[in-house]
Amino acid sequence: MRFFKSISLCLAIAISVSSCMINNTANSNNKTINHYGKQTVKLIKTDVPQRPNGQKDVLGLRLAPIPVVRVGFIGLGMRGHSAVNRFTFLKGVEIKALCDIRPEYVESSQQTLIKRGCPKADVYTGEDGWKKLCERKDLDLIYIVTDWANHAPMMIYAMEQGKNVACEVPAVTSLEEAWAVINTAERTQKHCMMLENCVYDFFELTTLNMAQQGLFGEVLSAKGAYIHNLEPYWNAYYNDWRMKFNKEHRGDIYATHGMGPACQLLNIHRGDRMTSLVAMDVPATSIPMYLEKERGEKNPQVKNGEMTHTLIKTAQGKTMYIEHNVASYRPYSRLYQAIGTNGYANKYPFEGYCLRPTEQAKKSVPNHENLNTHNFVSQEAKKALMDKYKHPIHKETEALAKKVGGHGGMDFVMDYRLIYCLQNGLPLDMDVYDLAEWSTLGALTELSLENNSAPVEIPDFTRGGWKKVKGLQFHYKK
Numbered sequence: 001m002r003f004f005k006s007i008s009l010c011l012a013i014a015i016s017v018s019s020c021m022i023n024n025t026a027n028s029n030n031k032t033i034n035h036y037g038k039q040t041v042k043l044i045k046t047d048v049p050q051r052p053n054g055q056k057d058v059l060g061l062r063l064a065p066i067p068v069v070r071v072g073f074i075g076l077g078m079r080g081h082s083a084v085n086r087f088t089f090l091k092g093v094e095i096k097a098l099c100d101i102r103p104e105y106v107e108s109s110q111q112t113l114i115k116r117g118c119p120k121a122d123v124y125t126g127e128d129g130w131k132k133l134c135e136r137k138d139l140d141l142i143y144i145v146t147d148w149a150n151h152a153p154m155m156i157y158a159m160e161q162g163k164n165v166a167c168e169v170p171a172v173t174s175l176e177e178a179w180a181v182i183n184t185a186e187r188t189q190k191h192c193m194m195l196e197n198c199v200y201d202f203f204e205l206t207t208l209n210m211a212q213q214g215l216f217g218e219v220l221s222a223k224g225a226y227i228h229n230l231e232p233y234w235n236a237y238y239n240d241w242r243m244k245f246n247k248e249h250r251g252d253i254y255a256t257h258g259m260g261p262a263c264q265l266l267n268i269h270r271g272d273r274m275t276s277l278v279a280m281d282v283p284a285t286s287i288p289m290y291l292e293k294e295r296g297e298k299n300p301q302v303k304n305g306e307m308t309h310t311l312i313k314t315a316q317g318k319t320m321y322i323e324h325n326v327a328s329y330r331p332y333s334r335l336y337q338a339i340g341t342n343g344y345a346n347k348y349p350f351e352g353y354c355l356r357p358t359e360q361a362k363k364s365v366p367n368h369e370n371l372n373t374h375n376f377v378s379q380e381a382k383k384a385l386m387d388k389y390k391h392p393i394h395k396e397t398e399a400l401a402k403k404v405g406g407h408g409g410m411d412f413v414m415d416y417r418l419i420y421c422l423q424n425g426l427p428l429d430m431d432v433y434d435l436a437e438w439s440t441l442g443a444l445t446e447l448s449l450e451n452n453s454a455p456v457e458i459p460d461f462t463r464g465g466w467k468k469v470k471g472l473q474f475h476y477k478k
């Protein structure tokens with residue numbers, strides 16, 4: 001009996017080892033790669049198109065100061081409407097034009113202007129209203145808040161009409177769009193900024209300030225995410241654009257809230273750059289269930305995974321972890337972690353810092369029940385740190401930002417900085433290369449996922465300029 005038991009155990013092991021070997025063969029670029037063999041997994045290459053002749057980069061772009069910034073808004077849905085309201089609190093701004101394909105949405109924003117005591121804006125609507133708005137001669141900035149498919153054509157057209165542009169996230173959805181936007185910004189020498197608000201969040205920006213002042217030593221790795229169950233919102237988007245995109249695309253299609261703060265911690269394209277990524281996802285589950293239950297769809301097909309995990313490597317050997325999940329029933333999170341040689345910061349589910357103990361503390365007898373690495377610093381210490389390292393931008397804007405609101409104030413801080421930099425002829429906090437790097441995670445992760453999670457090369461959108469600027473800078477008037 002014992003003999004038979006050991007024979008069947010051997011057989012079970014043999015079967016599981018051979019099935020393991022079969023499972024460990026992956027197919028990428030139509031090549032079978034045996035992980036037990038000598039072949040190494042090759043990167044899936046991505047193109048970097050040559051910079052057209054006579055065109056130069058827009059790193060650190062400075063344009064003539066615009067003391068009064070004249071703005072036109074395109075897209076006045078859930079997000080655009082609140083952007084118009086925030087702009088009424090900014091000094092040195094004129095809201096000249098409002099556009100939405102749906103006239104009632106233009107009217108609603110016009111009412112906001114009236115309620116806030118601002119002059120009425122000219123209104124544009126219908127299929128081509130946005131083009132007419134861009135063609136006006138009296139605008140300095142076009143602020144785009146439409147669905148994703150419209151972002152790139154609108155940004156490109158606006159810059160071609162000599163306008164600076166700011167566009168909601170993600171500003172582009174493919175590598176082709178990213179290069180077209182970069183080339184237009186370089187050719188026209190106009191500002192093209194993505195409206196990534198999370199980099200201005202009170203915890204994120206304070207932590208970045210700490211990192212820039214060396215509190216965490218060298219930051220080696222960063223994490224970020226967009227984890228937000230969108231069930232309450234799915235039916236509210238114009239023409240169901242967001243669900244359609246989720247149905248048609250795998251990958252981290254809404255990555256910028258995690259990418260922005262993580263890339264800023266690692267000085268991406270300001271001394272370091274992202275070189276490759278791998279992505280894995282779990283097949284869509286909650287969204288198909290939602291579509292069956294709430295919309296009565298039969299066997300709905302959704303390409304976007306329940307969750308998508310991405311690991312990114314940088315030229316300086318650092319790493320990033322980025323996650324996307326708009327499906328599961330769980331609390332909101334952007335993860336946000338900074339891991340340094342001397343310290344650590346964490347935002348979700350609770351904010352905290354952990355710092356290497358001072359020299360004095362190290363000399364005392366270690367208390368194994370109370371090791372520093374077991375705990376975050378106390379709430380009082382955290383508050384003291386956050387007060388001490390409050391970012392100059394927050395010192396200037398916090399009170400008004402909290403009054404105006406918009407994700408706790410960070411949206412207003414973002415608008416304030418955009419206008420401040422334009423008014424003072426300063427480089428914007430985020431440039432067109434940030435826009436491309438943070439937005440194209442969608443397209444690049446889709447490529448990895450469609451090739452059995454093979455590593456994918458991340459293009460150098462600066463075309464060699466990533467070492468030109470050392471460290472992220474926020475500019476102020478002298």
Ligand SMILES: NC(=O)c1ccc[n+]([C@@H]2O[C@H](COP(=O)([O-])OP(=O)(O)OC[C@H]3O[C@@H](n4cnc5c(N)ncnc54)[C@H](O)[C@@H]3O)[C@@H](O)[C@H]2O)c1
Pocket residue numbers: 074075076077078079080099100101102105126127130145146147148150168169170195196197236237238407
């Ligand atoms: N940064 C953030 O925290 C944040 C939050 C929410 C949404 N967003 C982004 O804001 C953008 C808009 O999202 P939303 O939630 O307001 O969606 P929405 O569907 O409510 O609004 C989109 C608006 O664009 C309009 N539109 C579509 N095509 C148009 C055209 N050709 N001309 C003029 N107007 C047109 C629609 O009528 C609609 O009012 C998206 O890019 C989204 O990802 C960002």
